[in-house]
Amino acid sequence: MIRKAVIPAAGYGTRFLPATKSQPKEMLPVVDTPTIEYVVREAIDAGIRDILMIIGRGKRSIEEHFGRNVELEDQLIAKQKTAELESIRTLPDDVRIHFVWQNEQNGLGDAISHARDHVGNEPFAVLLGDTIVESFEERPIIRQIMDVYQEHQEVVLALEEVDPQHVSSYGIVGGEPIDERTWRIDRMIEKPTLSEAPSRLAVASRYVLPPEIFQALDMTTPGKGGEIQLTDAIRILLADRSIYGYRINGVRHDIGNKLDFLKTSVLFGLKHGDISDEFRGWLVDLVAGWGER
Numbered sequence: 636m637i638r639k640a641v642i643p644a645a646g647y648g649t650r651f652l653p654a655t656k657s658q659p660k661e662m663l664p665v666v667d668t669p670t671i672e673y674v675v676r677e678a679i680d681a682g683i684r685d686i687l688m689i690i691g692r693g694k695r696s697i698e699e700h701f702g703r704n705v706e707l708e709d710q711l712i713a714k715q716k717t718a719e720l721e722s723i724r725t726l727p728d729d730v731r732i733h734f735v736w737q738n739e740q741n742g743l744g745d746a747i748s749h750a751r752d753h754v755g756n757e758p759f760a761v762l763l764g765d766t767i768v769e770s771f772e773e774r775p776i777i778r779q780i781m782d783v784y785q786e787h788q789e790v791v792l793a794l795e796e797v798d799p800q801h802v803s804s805y806g807i808v809g810g811e812p813i814d815e816r817t818w819r820i821d822r823m824i825e826k827p828t829l830s831e832a833p834s835r836l837a838v839a840s841r842y843v844l845p846p847e848i849f850q851a852l853d854m855t856t857p858g859k860g861g862e863i864q865l866t867d868a869i870r871i872l873l874a875d876r877s878i879y880g881y882r883i884n885g886v887r888h889d890i891g892n893k894l895d896f897l898k899t900s901v902l903f904g905l906k907h908g909d910i911s912d913e914f915r916g917w918l919v920d921l922v923a924g925w926g927e928r
């Protein structure tokens with residue numbers, strides 16, 4: 636059973652400067668909720684109650700966000716602002732969020748290696764803190780991945796097909812399909828050129844990893860960008876175990892990327908209770924009048 640989730644939130648948001656100069660990219664709001672809260676909710680909805688966040692310099696507001704603000708709660712209670720109160724009390728009481736500090740930003744693999752003491756000797760889920768992955772079914776995306784783990788008890792990676800011009804931005808896998816969505820993976824390469832890429836199936840921000848990943852990370856030397864890459868560590872595991880990929884039933888929104896951020900804000904705004912009708916009307920008018928601008 637998967638009991639723990641690790642959410643790395645330690646990377647610089649260089650693709651989103653200047654907004655991320657002094658605030659974490661994971662705190663960028665989509666409509667009214669910080670990105671990382673969507674990620675935490677995904678883990679909670681999948682049944683996980685123990686969450687470890689890997690943070691670093693400039694990321695303290697994440698810690699504050701997930702702590703209680705009793706003074707603000709008291710004010711909202713006094714003013715009978717129930718909806719607002721609910722909005723800041725979203726975590727069930729039995730959920731524990733822990734933090735570990737990464738001194739140097741040395742890649743996703745290095746960030747994950749900071750989870751070793753907390754995770755111990757059990758498999759765990761990984762959800763990248765700057766990416767919302769929206770599910771098209773009732774099961775959250777990480778639950779889809781955990782269910783494949785339950786069946787095979789091996790590494791499972793969320794996969795999403797990307798356009799050829801984007802393969803060089805992702806970890807790309809090669810392998811054979813074993814059913815409509817599940818793949819047995821035999822190759823992985825971090826940010827390949829199009830000609831090196833074994834497919835267009837990209838690792839999509841969610842993983843289930845066994846504790847052996849920590850030994851593999853110890854053996855991993857700096858890869859793409861001179862950083863310790865998680866993809867390279869998983870490839871080490873390929874030598875003596877099977878790795879599965881699951882083509883998610885959903886869509887990934889990479890909030891650290893300006894264009895994706897805007898598109899996600901529009902999509903989520905259109906579905907957001909308070910504002911959806913007015914926003915939809917405004918958007919329709921905007922698009923209708925586009926030619927006149």
Ligand code: G1P
Pocket residue numbers: 743763804805806807825826837838839840841864865866
């Ligand atoms: C990371 C991983 C990459 C993966 C991507 C999206 O890259 O290294 O393998 O495909 O996340 O999940 P980053 O976007 O942090 O450069």
